[in-house]
Amino acid sequence: MLLAVEQGNTNTTFALHDGARWIAQWRTATDPARTADEYAVWLHQLLSMQQMTLGAIDDCIISSVVPQSVFNLRNLARRYLKVEPMVVGENVELGIDIRIDKPSEAGADRLVNAIGGFLKYGGPLILIDSGTATTFDVVGADGGFEGGLIAPGINLSMQALHSAAARLPRIAIARPAHVIGRGTVEAMQSGVFWGYVALIEGLIDRIRAEYGAPMQAIATGGVASLFEGATTRIDAFDPELTLKGLLEIVRRNGKLRTR
Template identity: 75%
Template sequence: MLLAIEQGNTNTLFAVHDGAHWVAQWRAATESTRTADEYAVWLHQLLQMRGMDFSGIDACIISSVVPQSLFNLRKLAQRYFQITPYVVGDNTHLGIEVRIDKPSEAGADRLVNTIGAFIEHGGPLIVIDSGTATTFDVVAADGALEGTAISPGINLSVQALHQAAAKLPRIAIEKPVHYIGKDTVSAMQSGIYWGYVGLIEYLIDHIKAEYGQSMTVVATGGVASLFEGATTKIDHFDPDLTLKGLLEIYKRTIEHNKR
């Protein structure tokens, strides 16, 4: 079975694929100081709850945007599964071009999403990933990554507002019924939520205009579902986009190594 690990700045996703289906998924808060042994204890218990154990894992692929954590994720695979993991951006075969000025600056998460979105929806695309940051990746008709817009994520915006303004509380992000708030919480919810919808719609419109072609818009990421029904600019909400991309990269790498 394949263990796929997708590590973002906020959360880390562990998922197991049995060759036909994703059979288990778990999330943990990303902590850069967590050791391979700590990961192993946590993961062993979760695997056992699903009737699996370490002996069933014979392959591993990792995508991480947290360099200081990558060492321990590699050690997890090497020490407890006795395998050398595939790491996106290191020993994997992507099978796409990265047409930006500095290809090395393209994060692993963006590369994975590019491939996952392209195999699922074709191109050209705008791929929106809502996490710690919100990224708008432009994917060409041939699957190449051609550029990006990056803004602070909605949760980061809420946190910054609370920390910078003494009288503004930390709030939960919800879709408000009204645009005009009648108290501090409802006012903040309206400004943050609808302001973010406005940001998304504005960037979609202007990216399409600049690109000059019809584009499909796909949204993924931890908070993307918040915006379902709030805008008609997003064509597809695909929460499993990253896993689809990781699986495809794994398959391409295996096939490439056979040649």
């Protein structure tokens, strides 16, 4: 059984693959101070609800953009799963050409998404990952990672409005009925939601124009589903793109055990 850990700045996903399919997924808030012991207790309880044990896991892969958490996740694998984990960016072969000025600066999540996206959709691609930050990454026709851009995530924008403007309330992200808001809450929701749609559409158009070739645009990430049906620029929404990439990395390193 493979345990795949995908850790972003806001949430961490734990997923189990039995060699044929994903059989369970759980999400927890990312906390850099969480210890290996705390992860083990939490994971043990969730596995118990599925009539499974920690001993059923015989492989582990970790992708994290939070360096201070990797130590504890690695100890979770070593001490409680009795396996040496694969850590993206440290001890695994990705099999992808990284075509940016400083390849070491490419985030693990962006590379994993590039692998998963090319595996399923081919290339060239624009991958839009909506999380704490919203990233737009370009994958070449041959699967190479060609760079991209990073913008603040929609939740950060919402928090900034509330924090920096004394009279603006804290609100939930929602798709408003009208672009022109007729109240403060509706005006904020419209500005954030439709402003992000405009951001997504504008950047996709600019990337395609600069790249000079037809490109599919694929969206993933925790809040990507908010924009489904709100724009025609995105060709597909794929919430499991990162997990597809992690599974492919395990395969490329000859570690996937099939049933």
